[in-house]
Amino acid sequence: MSGRAAHIMFPLAGTAIILLVWHYYVVLFQVPIVVLPTPWQVLQAMVQEWKVLGEEAWITALECIYGFALAMGIGIPIAVIMTYSRIANQMFYPLLVASQSIPKVAVAPILLVWFGTGIKSKLAMAFVIAFFPVVVDTATGLRSTSPELIELARSLQCTRLQTFFKIQLPSALPSIFSGAKIAVTLSVIGAVIGEFIGSNEGLGNLLLTANSQLNSPLVWASLTVLSVLGVILYGLVVVAEKLLMPWAVDADLKH
Amino acid sequence: MSGSVTKDAKGAGAPAPFGRVANVTKTFNAAGQPVVAVKDVSFEFRKGDLISLLGPSGCGKTTVLKMMGGLIPATGGLLELAGKAINAPFPGVGVVFQAPTLMPWRSVLGNVLFPMEVLGKNDVRAKARAHEILKLVGLEGFENAYPRQLSGGMQQRVALCRAIIHEPSILLMDEPFGALDELTRLEMNDLLLDLRRVTGATVLFVTHSISEAIYLSDQVVVFSRRPAIIVKELTINIPYPRSSKTRFLPEFTDLERQASVALGIVH
Numbered sequence: 307m308s309g310r311a312a313h314i315m316f317p318l319a320g321t322a323i324i325l326l327v328w329h330y331y332v333v334l335f336q337v338p339i340v341v342l343p344t345p346w347q348v349l350q351a352m353v354q355e356w357k358v359l360g361e362e363a364w365i366t367a368l369e370c371i372y373g374f375a376l377a378m379g380i381g382i383p384i385a386v387i388m389t390y391s392r393i394a395n396q397m398f399y400p401l402l403v404a405s406q407s408i409p410k411v412a413v414a415p416i417l418l419v420w421f422g423t424g425i426k427s428k429l430a431m432a433f434v435i436a437f438f439p440v441v442v443d444t445a446t447g448l449r450s451t452s453p454e455l456i457e458l459a460r461s462l463q464c465t466r467l468q469t470f471f472k473i474q475l476p477s478a479l480p481s482i483f484s485g486a487k488i489a490v491t492l493s494v495i496g497a498v499i500g501e502f503i504g505s506n507e508g509l510g511n512l513l514l515t516a517n518s519q520l521n522s523p524l525v526w527a528s529l530t531v532l533s534v535l536g537v538i539l540y541g542l543v544v545v546a547e548k549l550l551m552p553w554a555v556d557a558d559l560k561h
Numbered sequence: 562m563s564g565s566v567t568k569d570a571k572g573a574g575a576p577a578p579f580g581r582v583a584n585v586t587k588t589f590n591a592a593g594q595p596v597v598a599v600k601d602v603s604f605e606f607r608k609g610d611l612i613s614l615l616g617p618s619g620c621g622k623t624t625v626l627k628m629m630g631g632l633i634p635a636t637g638g639l640l641e642l643a644g645k646a647i648n649a650p651f652p653g654v655g656v657v658f659q660a661p662t663l664m665p666w667r668s669v670l671g672n673v674l675f676p677m678e679v680l681g682k683n684d685v686r687a688k689a690r691a692h693e694i695l696k697l698v699g700l701e702g703f704e705n706a707y708p709r710q711l712s713g714g715m716q717q718r719v720a721l722c723r724a725i726i727h728e729p730s731i732l733l734m735d736e737p738f739g740a741l742d743e744l745t746r747l748e749m750n751d752l753l754l755d756l757r758r759v760t761g762a763t764v765l766f767v768t769h770s771i772s773e774a775i776y777l778s779d780q781v782v783v784f785s786r787r788p789a790i791i792v793k794e795l796t797i798n799i800p801y802p803r804s805s806k807t808r809f810l811p812e813f814t815d816l817e818r819q820a821s822v823a824l825g826i827v828h
Contacts, residue, residue, distance in 0.1 A: 454662040461630055461654045461733075462679045472679070476666045553666050553707040 343523040348530060351523035358512065359531050366509040367535055369425055369497035370490070373432020374539070377489050380433070381440030382482065386470075388441070389448040402441065410435045410496070414503040423504045431503075432496035436489035443488070447481025448474055480554060483547045490543050494536045509535070577644065579608035579763060580629070580731065585638035587624050597788040598624045601638070604782050604794060608643075611757060611764040613774035615820060616784030622767050623735050625789065629765055630654045630733050642731060652680070655724035655762075657737040661716035663708040669695065669719050670704040676727040687726070694722045697759065698752055714745040718752070725760055732764045739768070747805070750776055754803065771820045775813060776803060783823040793823035 325345045331337070332344045339347065352359060388395045414431055421427035451474045459469045501510030509532050516524035547554070587599040598621040606612045614622040627633045628640055631650040640647040655676075663672045670691055677687040695701060698718040708716055717737060724732055734753075738746045750773060757764060768774050774781045775797055783793040799812055807813055821827040 452662055454658045454660065455664065457632060457658075458656060458662065459679075460632055460650050461656050462676050462727075463650050463652065464679050468679055472675075473664070476664065479666070551666065553709065 340520050340522050343526055347523045348526040351521075351527040352530065355524060355527060359509075359527060362507060362509045362512045362528075363531050363535055365425070365507050366428075366494075366497050366501065366532070367539070369428040369500065369508065370432055370493045370535070370539055372425075372429040373496055374436055374486075374490050374493040376429065376433040377436035377440050377493065378486060381437045381485075381489075382444050385441045385444035385448065389445050402438070406438055411499055411503075414499055417500070418504045423506065427503075428497050428500035428505065428508065431500035432493040435496035435499070436493040439488040439492065440482075440485045443481045443485025444478060447478025447485075450481070451477040479551055483543070483551070486543050486547075487540060490539045491536060494532070494539065498532065578605035579610075579643060580606045580765075581639070581641040582625065582629070583639045583641070585625065585628065585635045585640060587621070587628065587633070588636045599628075599635075600788040600790050602784075602789060602791055603638075604780075604791065606763070606765075606780060608763055609757075609761050610779040611754075611766060611777055613766045613768055613778040613781045614784060615768060615771065615774040615781050615824075616789060617786050617824070618769055620784050620787050621789030622784050626733050626735055626765055626767050629731070630656060653727075653730040655727070655729035655732040657717075657720050657724045657732070657734040659736045659739050661708070661713070661720040663716055663719055663723075665708050668705050668707060669700060669711070672708065672719055673722045673726055675723060680727055682727070691722070691726055694725060694756075695719075697756065698722060714741055714749065717741065717749065721753070721756065725756065725762060728760070730763065732762045734764060734766045736767055736769065738773070739770075746773070751804075753777065754801065758801070771817050771824070772808065775816045775820065776807060781816075781820065783820055785825075793820065795819060 328342075329344050329346065332342055343351075388399055410431070413434055414427075417427045417430045417434070421430050455473050455477070456469065459473055464472070497508070498510040501508040502514060505511045509528050513525055513528040513532070516522075516528060582605070583603050585599060585602045586597070589596045589598055602625060604612075614625060616622045624633065628635050629642070629647065631647045631654070634648055642651075645651070664675070667675065670688075673691045673695060674683055674687060677683040677691075692701075692704065695704060698721060700715060700718055700722070703711065703715070708719065711719070721737070724734075738749045741749060753764075754777065756762070766774070766777060775795070778797050781795040781797060782791055783795065784790070785792045795816055797816060799807055799810065818827060
């Protein structure tokens with residue numbers, strides 16, 4: 307089988323096997339629908355409730371995107387400051403690391419008090435959980451700039467801004483994107499946590515509501531849409547990476 | 562490049578040297594302890610010359626090179642280029658490192674044009690010159706390739722082009738061919754001599770290869786182990802252009818022997 311076909315066929319076959327095992331497990335052992343619906347029942351729920359699912363997914367998606375954008379928009383400048391100011395680094399970096407020992411879920415009720423039950427508290431939660439990897443990866447990327455390139459810049463009497471924008475920032479891009487990929491995944495988790503703690507909309511809320519009504523096909527349908535949402539958001543970051551770093555795409559193609 | 566100046570400098574009775582390193586010392590601080598890296602080093606060179614700094618690895622010859630580029634300050638002594646003292650980076654320096662150190666996010670052309678861009682001279686003429694020198698080093702047709710798509714030797718050629726695009730008054734090369742395989746290295750030696758002939762560039766070349774130093778240079782400055790002091794200065798009077806046959810000339814072998822003795826390899 308050619309590489310490309312294998313790339314598509316094998317994951318599909320794997321998924322099909324899992325779905326079949328799932329289906330026959332439920333049918334053979336007569337598992338009640340409340341405990342575990344069949345894949346077919348989940349699909350039916352998705353088709354029947356597509357409108358609700360779509361609307362709630364859109365809300366959750368917005369929470370994730372805003373939270374992710376905040377994490378990037380605030381995380382990258384913080385990493386830049388930490389990298390170039392020793393004082394700022396020494397004053398705040400230990401604090402930043404220590405803050406990560408706080409379980410993020412525990413912060414959710416506070417955010418709820420601060421920002422209310424609307425979209426704001428959700429994107430705040432998504433931000434809180436997604437922001438740290440952005441800072442760490444960006445800082446790592448900025449620090450790993452080749453010393454020789456810096457020396458080249460010095461020999462050409464580059465200004466600090468030129469050195470930053472023409473050498474250090476592009477050098478850090480691969481790291482920034484690996485941070486972004488983690489952050490986008492975490493932002494989905496953050497948004498759902500936010501919806502669990504207090505909300506009347508979004509996929510997380512739909513999932514909770516369906517669960518309390520013992521409507522497990524809809525629970526599983528929400529879960530499925532949620533994972534599709536996560537994959538799409540991750541895919542968007544990958545697309546952005548390929549657009550901004552065509553030189554790395556080329557390297558991938560060589561494999 | 563101004564070839565006439567070269568003639569003047571070489572023709573006049575007792576001309577001031579183009580470059581001068583006088584009693585230069587460099588002391589580093591390593592964990593509170595002062596370490597003398599370079600001790601009382603003096604040598605001179607003419608415009609258009611190729612001078613090799615030859616010595617064992619880590620002996621401090623790279624430090625001399627960096628001081629010449631104004632990248633690190635000397636602890637004592639004086640460095641001069643074209644009558645001006647050097648103590649900070651100055652316009653008109655080209656550098657080539659052991660690794661190609663290209664920017665992976667820029668195309669070959671983008672890498673070569675980087676100095677022009679920083680110096681605010683990235684115009685049509687700069688592009689034309691970039692194409693011209695890329696052609697000279699045999700990279701015609703690779704202008705839009707990314708560095709990763711090139712071999713190590715090709716990448717180093719790009720680095721060479723980047724170092725000369727802005728017509729620097731001095732080209733500083735820090736073991737530029739040290740990481741290449743022997744055949745590529747020989748090829749690059751000839752390429753460097755070609756480039757120098759065309760551009761008239763003055764080159765300071767750090768190497769730990771005796772034969773490379775002699776093959777390339779007008780003058781070889783031999784350094785001892787750390788702290789670097791000059792143990793021998795060799796003037797290479799073998800006429801250019803040099804070729805593979807040069808390496809088998811009796812003078813060449815004799816110079817190799819002299820350098821080896823100075824380095825303490827042969828007694």
